[in-house]
Amino acid sequence: MSDELDLTTLSDEELTQQTFDDLYDGLADEVVAEVNEFLRRGWTPYDTLTKGLVGGMDIVGIDFRDGILFVPEVLMAAKAMKGGMAILRPLLAETGAPQIGTMVVGTVKGDIHDIGKNLVAMMMEGAGFMVVNLGINNDAEKFIAAVKEHNPEIVGMSALLTTTMPYMQVIIRALREAGLRDKVIVLVGGAPLNEAFAEEIEADAYCRDAAVAVETAKKLIAIKREKTKREKAAVG
Amino acid sequence: MSEKEKLKMTNKWQTLLEKPGPILADGAMGTMLFEAGLQFGDPPAVWNMAHPDVVRTVQRAYLQAGSQILLTNTFGGNRFRLGMHNLQGRVRELNRTAAILLRAEVDAADGAALVAGDIGPSGEILAPLGTLEYADAVDGFAEQAGALVAGGVDVIWIETMSALEEMQAAIEGVRRVAPDIPLITTMTFDTRGRTMMGVTPERAAKAMLGWGAAAIGGNCGNGPDELLAVIQKMHAIAPEAVLVSKSNAGIPELIKGKATYPTGPETMAEYALAVRDAGARIIGGCCGNTPAHLKAMAEALGLAKPVFSPNGAEA
Numbered sequence: 001m002s003d004e005l006d007l008t009t010l011s012d013e014e015l016t017q018q019t020f021d022d023l024y025d026g027l028a029d030e031v032v033a034e035v036n037e038f039l040r041r042g043w044t045p046y047d048t049l050t051k052g053l054v055g056g057m058d059i060v061g062i063d064f065r066d067g068i069l070f071v072p073e074v075l076m077a078a079k080a081m082k083g084g085m086a087i088l089r090p091l092l093a094e095t096g097a098p099q100i101g102t103m104v105v106g107t108v109k110g111d112i113h114d115i116g117k118n119l120v121a122m123m124m125e126g127a128g129f130m131v132v133n134l135g136i137n138n139d140a141e142k143f144i145a146a147v148k149e150h151n152p153e154i155v156g157m158s159a160l161l162t163t164t165m166p167y168m169q170v171i172i173r174a175l176r177e178a179g180l181r182d183k184v185i186v187l188v189g190g191a192p193l194n195e196a197f198a199e200e201i202e203a204d205a206y207c208r209d210a211a212v213a214v215e216t217a218k219k220l221i222a223i224k225r226e227k228t229k230r231e232k233a234a235v236g
Numbered sequence: 237m238s239e240k241e242k243l244k245m246t247n248k249w250q251t252l253l254e255k256p257g258p259i260l261a262d263g264a265m266g267t268m269l270f271e272a273g274l275q276f277g278d279p280p281a282v283w284n285m286a287h288p289d290v291v292r293t294v295q296r297a298y299l300q301a302g303s304q305i306l307l308t309n310t311f312g313g314n315r316f317r318l319g320m321h322n323l324q325g326r327v328r329e330l331n332r333t334a335a336i337l338l339r340a341e342v343d344a345a346d347g348a349a350l351v352a353g354d355i356g357p358s359g360e361i362l363a364p365l366g367t368l369e370y371a372d373a374v375d376g377f378a379e380q381a382g383a384l385v386a387g388g389v390d391v392i393w394i395e396t397m398s399a400l401e402e403m404q405a406a407i408e409g410v411r412r413v414a415p416d417i418p419l420i421t422t423m424t425f426d427t428r429g430r431t432m433m434g435v436t437p438e439r440a441a442k443a444m445l446g447w448g449a450a451a452i453g454g455n456c457g458n459g460p461d462e463l464l465a466v467i468q469k470m471h472a473i474a475p476e477a478v479l480v481s482k483s484n485a486g487i488p489e490l491i492k493g494k495a496t497y498p499t500g501p502e503t504m505a506e507y508a509l510a511v512r513d514a515g516a517r518i519i520g521g522c523c524g525n526t527p528a529h530l531k532a533m534a535e536a537l538g539l540a541k542p543v544f545s546p547n548g549a550e551a
Binding site for chain 1: 361366432492494
């Protein structure tokens with residue numbers, strides 16, 4: 001290619017912008033090249049992820065919300081991000097990037113929609129969480145088994161159908177009956193959901209997109225840890 | 237299918253179209269089954285065998301309201317959706333039975349209404365964006381179509397599609413088993429006036445007509461106002477096409493765990509007139525619409541079935 005862009009000639013800012021543009025356009029090979037260039041320059045894997053990739057996906061998320069991008073474009077962007085993540089993931093583990101907690105996430109029984117959930121999983125991973133992705137069509141048993149096995153701080157549930165949303169309540173009740181409800185923070189999301197619904201089913205929060213999910217998860221974990229500290233101090 | 241049977245089937249469709257004026261489709265089945273106790277997340281098609289009486293009661297009510305074309309209870313009845321519940325082995329049984337049930341109700345009425353075999357989405361995204369290969373999608377839709385045709389449907393109605401590639405796969409699947417059956421095809425425009433995959437009404441109309449659909453349009457979505465806009469756009473780009481409008485009764489709200497649809501029969505009746513004036517020929521309701529909604533729409537469109545009292549006088 002005669003007019004191939006030489007990434008080494010770009011400033012850090014220009015490189016970041018190019019990465020954002022290529023993520024937006026779903027150009028996986030280009031994003032991989034950009035990630036490698038960041039690393040070559042001595043950027044930490046963590047910064048490359050959060051400032052390069054996650055920053056770019058935030059813009060995709062906003063334009064998706066505003067009806068400028070549709071599902072196909074979001075999927076392409078997610079694929080490009082995944083390409084970049086594949087390089088960074090082993091390096092993040094190596095360089096001891098901050099591990100904030102564990103999240104179990106899944107789409108509920110009867111629902112097969114997983115684009116949003118997968119975006120949440122990717123961005124939570126990007127933010128330093130270990131993510132256990134249960135995939136689609138998960139009944140209460142599957143969620144409970146995963147909680148018992150992985151001891152997550154966060155349980156995320158996703159649904160796209162108004163007909164499957166109510167099953168979230170079944171799962172929360174099951175968590176309660178198994179004595180697990182207080183051990184986890186339950187976040188719910190999906191197009192037909194809202195805060196009123198989250199309150200009604202006694203979830204901890206409704207998150208309208210992947211970016212909000214990451215912020216909410218971090219915030220609620222911090223609050224919980226503070227509370228636990230104070231309780232211990234009071235007893236101590 | 238014999239040549240005679242083929243001719244009869246095409247004739248029923250032609251006869252329906254030849255009558256001037258709007259044609260009343262039916263209302264929702266899924267939401268009616270939820271009202272009757274179908275569990276969230278469970279496949280409605282199973283009730284063709286488990287509770288056929290409930291399915292038939294719903295269809296009978298739509299016939300009484302004046303529906304002239306009704307859909308089989310087979311939305312989600314393909315191997316992909318049924319596979320979620322490990323029921324992919326029952327595609328033939330459930331689809332064939334669904335067609336037989338509806339035919340029985342249609343015949344018990346005056347036999348004039350059309351039985352439309354309902355084919356809904358696979359629920360998956362086609363490759364390369366997703367994991368479902370085009371050829372596999374065609375196979376799955378062909379399997380479902382074959383069962384519906386074996387059950388004796390008059391037409392096939394492919395509905396609630398968001399992706400053009402998938403619509404094409406469904407049409408190809410149907411054509412593999414029934415080269416001549418009339419095809420009604422509708423997409424769901426629920427994302428800023430486009431489908432979830434970004435397809436505009438204009439692009440959808442051109443594609444569906446290009447693939448040989450006998451009638452095209454929109455179903456489901458966010459409510460009557462948005463579907464009206466879709467019909468207007470399709471009519472502008474394809475003024476000769478037979479347009480189909482099957483709107484939800486609004487966007488559902490979850491109140492105490494129950495999905496409640498805000499749009500009532502009177503508003504749906506207004507919608508029926510509005511889409512008719514905008515160029516829609518086949519008019520019905522999707523999620524949230526009940527026989528009461530259809531009755532109001534029928535009355536507004538002048539298609540209500542007269543009710544005769546025992547002594548023969550019109551009530």
